[in-house]
Amino acid sequence: MTGTAASALIRSAPAEPCVPWPRHLLLQDEWQRLAVALTGESTLALTMLWAGTTHVHALFHDQAGQTFLPASVAVADGKYPALSPSRPSAAWFERMIFDLWGHVATGARDERAWLDHGKWASHGPMAARPLPISGPSEPFEFLPSHGEDLHQIPVGPVHAGIIEPGHFRFTAQGETVVRLEIRLGYLHKGTLSLMRGKSARAAARFAARLSGDSTVAHSAAFARAAEAASGAQAPPRAEMLRAVMGELERIANHVGDIGAIANDAAFAFLLARLGWHRESLLRANAAAFGHRMLMDCVIPGGVSADLAPGGTEAIFHALALLEREMPSLIRIYDDYASLADRVVGTGTVSQSLVRRFAAGGFVGRAAGRDADLRRVPGYPPFDRYDVNVPVLPQGDVDARVRIRIAEIQESTALIRQMLTELPDGPLSVPLPMVSGEGFGWAEGFRGDIWHWLRLEGGSIAAVFMRDPSWLQWPLLEAAIKGNIVADFPLCNKSFNCSYSGVDL
């Protein structure tokens, strides 16, 4: 296909104000050409796809130009051209957009329901005019597999562990997984609709509860989007405290997950020791900021909690205890052949697939994708720090564990530096009650978190929150292929995607 490059097509369209990148408004035929042109421009990654009552929006990462390009198309007769034929990662978003707003993606790769399980009072609850339910919904059809001696294993939504609900449909030949299909949506709480009409401060409680394990990172991304839309700037002390809390959240999650991964290979010792350290880190959080998981500590305009007296010492003490024991725990992880046998070469996701889906976090970095929002596009105070981002080529469970070990060390160093250089000053600024539109982002422990919102007179007219898991879950389906069923818990835990984060 010859013709205009996809990124040039977006850039040539007229733009509406949006901070920091203007949002280009494409006509339906231009969007159609964009959908085709994307095939020829692999460096233009789809970061997220979402909608409002009248438009469908996309955010692209122009990796060649190291910038981001938002684009929109007006829905015509309830339809817009699908992006999923050229960007497979768009498929789950298109299904979500249909279920929430009722817009049909024409030519979509997958038109099955996603969040709508036929249990709500209406179809398209976010649409300008939701449609009443006309009858019983059609039963969900899983994707077919063809071959001899295949059998299916349905798992969930209620699982055996203390984890979130989702349905996994395995098709296996003997012990080997031929296809895994993931069906989510069980946790859909109507979060986006609850946020509409609220002030940014009031809506922040929902951002903090999109995915509890990433409460700091989601709160920070939301706060930055609200600040961008209203032209406010969080004070330097608040920026620094947000970053400290974000790195504490990263360490606590990595510590807990590494232990849980080892436990899924029946190696309980690491779970016991790392569980103890996670508890010690959460107690330091409570001592320093008043909440073990730092929920609602980050708010639009700044932070709600200052560092308590003795907080720095509590954090440094917990980090020192962890740092002292980590070498011997890593040695144990390295030395046990039975453990290595389970994690090395298991659940491999290819580098090309990670690139195609633009998957972030340790899932991407363990398969050669060097991406971190703290560096590009960056946000304060990380513009002043040189963040080392570990990258490995293998893409297996072991590589994802090792990336996380390296990130614990890097975050520990960052926290020490940031708390030592913590500036004085106010904790927050009030947000002016204005209209505007903006993006906010944060590098959570899972990867790149993106929020977008539009304010009208200070209250939220439209909002979308994209957890990194949107681009990682589909890769888990690929990672388990060819592995044995018994290795699924290991693979799943090594990805640790958020269910609540994508169920909205």
Place this chain on the structure above:
Amino acid sequence: MVWRTFARALRHGPATLKPEAIDEDATQALADRLAAAAQARLGRSLSIRQVDAGSCNGCELEIQMLNSVVYDLERFGLRFVASPRHADVLMVTGPVTRNMHEALVRTWNATPDPKWVVAVGDCASDGGVFKGSYAISGGIDSAVPVDLTIRGCPPTPAQLLDGLRSLLEANARS
């Protein structure tokens, strides 16, 4: 190597916290409510099945910490089990989403009598911040009968342990 860690553990003692006194009022209130038959059947031990009916996963993380060496549940006769068929207690988090409603009711039906439901977290109590959404039916009691509510967003492992020990004690006294 592991032996070095064992040696260190011998020197420094266990990582597990000492149990603290439990809330006397809550315990007595529960004791009064529990049927006399339960004691004979269950003694001082409870098997718990956790169900996430719509949580943000914050409560799950704290329940996982409750299951860590620091709190060492088994010394109180408490343990998490993998199936509702093995459970005495369903520990349920989240507002009940409409998409999880049926799964929760079916899990409750699969749990043998006598059984208790512990609702964990502010959302579980009445829907919390998600109250009024088209996608939730309410707190846990909108789907199954609730015996004990442990509030908090999320409740700390210490608060969870307190609630569960009250349930055990009440069970023993009734």
